[in-house]
Every structure is written in structure tokens, then in C-alpha cells.
Amino acid sequence: xxxxxxxxxxxxxxxxxxxxxxxxxxxxxxxxxxxxxxxxxxxxxxxxxxxxxxxxxxxxxxxxxxxxxxxxxxxxxxxxxxxxxxxxxxxxxxxxxxxxxxxxxxxxxxxxxxxxxxxxxxxxxxxxxxxxxxxxxxxxxxxxxxxxxxxxxxxxxxxxxxxxxxxxxxxxxxxxxxxxxxxxxxxxxxxxxxxxxxxxxxxxxxxxxxxxxxxx
Numbered sequence: 001x002x003x004x005x006x007x008x009x010x011x012x013x014x015x016x017x018x019x020x021x022x023x024x025x026x027x028x029x030x031x032x033x034x035x036x037x038x039x040x041x042x043x044x045x046x047x048x049x050x051x052x053x054x055x056x057x058x059x060x061x062x063x064x065x066x067x068x069x070x071x072x073x074x075x076x077x078x079x080x081x082x083x084x085x086x087x088x089x090x091x092x093x094x095x096x097x098x099x100x101x102x103x104x105x106x107x108x109x110x111x112x113x114x115x116x117x118x119x120x121x122x123x124x125x126x127x128x129x130x131x132x133x134x135x136x137x138x139x140x141x142x143x144x145x146x147x148x149x150x151x152x153x154x155x156x157x158x159x160x161x162x163x164x165x166x167x168x169x170x171x172x173x174x175x176x177x178x179x180x181x182x183x184x185x186x187x188x189x190x191x192x193x194x195x196x197x198x199x200x201x202x203x204x205x206x207x208x209x210x211x212x213x214x215x216x
Contacts, residue, residue: 002119003030005046007039007062008054008081013104017052017081020108027115036060043069043076049119051078052111055093063093070097077118081106099200100124123200153195161188162213166205 004027006014014032021027030046033039037060043051051069055062066078079100080093094101099118102111102125114124154162157178164174171189175182192204 002027002050002115003046003048004028004115005031005033005039005042005048005051007033007036007042007051007057007065009034009057010054013054017111020111021115023108024112024116027112036062036065039065040068040072043073047073048076050115051076052081052115053078053093053098055080055082063096066093066098067096079114079118079124094202094206100202121200123202125202154192158188158192158195159213161185162192162204162208165189165201166208 004021006017006029008014008017011034014034018029018032021029030048031042033042035057039051039053039062040060042048051066053062053066057065062080066080069076069078077099078093078097079102080098081102081104083104100114100123102114106114118124160178161174164177169177171182171185174180175185178185180188189201189204193200196204196207198204198207
């Protein structure tokens, strides 16, 4: 059973997310939090597998709470959920280790799938948002100068996977594009993360943009 904490200052949002997740037999909502500070307290008390974290909250914003949770509680993963698809705080949240980014209008099925993916060590980032998100990282000047090739041990096939990740493709789409089994794609992504010393596929794409290996 995957356990979840929902952190949002709006009761209707908390109740709505819990209703969305109620249809999944593998997910249990342990509790709610109404602020960033409360979220940290609830994580300490309940130790959920996944936190759905709003960013804009009073009494301790979601970014500060995300940073503290990831620093203090091993194994707890955070999905940032926000109304704003290009919110300033979203980029910082992903950069400090959040495992995903969803909009509040996400479909119930996508929300549940994201929780399962993140609990399993993956990243939850809607494919339709990946190019925009990574383009914004690039626009903000976070890429390293391209005059020096970045050092890495990625194979040619792994670099192909990185390129497709940067386009926002999911595992099944990458598998079709490269004529591979999905299990092989998952293995490649795991090896890429290990070689780059990053935790999620989101951070693989951030790395690629920062080093000028893909363009916006």
C-alpha cells in the first residue's frame, strides 16, 4: 500500500485530491496538511511514502517544506502540485529534489499514476509539460557553456534515451521510437541516473539542458 499526505491550504483541494485517489486500491491517504510547517509535522508523525505539496501556502511555503522533508526523512518523496505551470517556485522545487510536478487540474487517473510512479522511484512530470519546463530552465541561463563538452560515461544508446526524455516522451513512447522493450528503457534510464549521480528522469533532462546536449 502506498501512503500519501496531501498538503494544501485549501480544504476543497485536499478533499478533491483524496477523492481522486480513493478509487485506487493501492493508495491510502494518511492525512492532510494546511501549511508548509504543518506538512513537515505531519510527515514526521505519519511517515507517508509520497507528499502532494502545494507551493503557495501560508505559514511555511511548500518549497521550504519540501527542502526540509527531503533533508530529514529518507524515502519520502514529494510531488509539487500547483495552479501555475511555470511558477517560479516549481523550478527550484525540482532542483532541490522533488520527484515530480503536476497541475491542480490533473486528471484523477494521472494523479494516481503519478503517485504510484514516484513511490516506485520514478518521476512524475506530465509529458506535455516537459519541453516547456526544460525550455524555461534553458532560457534562464542554467545551461553550462557549450564550449566544453560535459564529462559523462553515457553510451550512444543512453544519449538517445536522454534526447527523447527531453522531448517529454514516456517509457512506452521511447520504447516504440527506439524499437526496444519498455523494461530495457527502464534499465537504460536507471543506468543513466546512476552514471550522472541523479535521482530521477527529471534531473536527467535538467542535466542535459544545462550542458547544452539538447536545445529548447
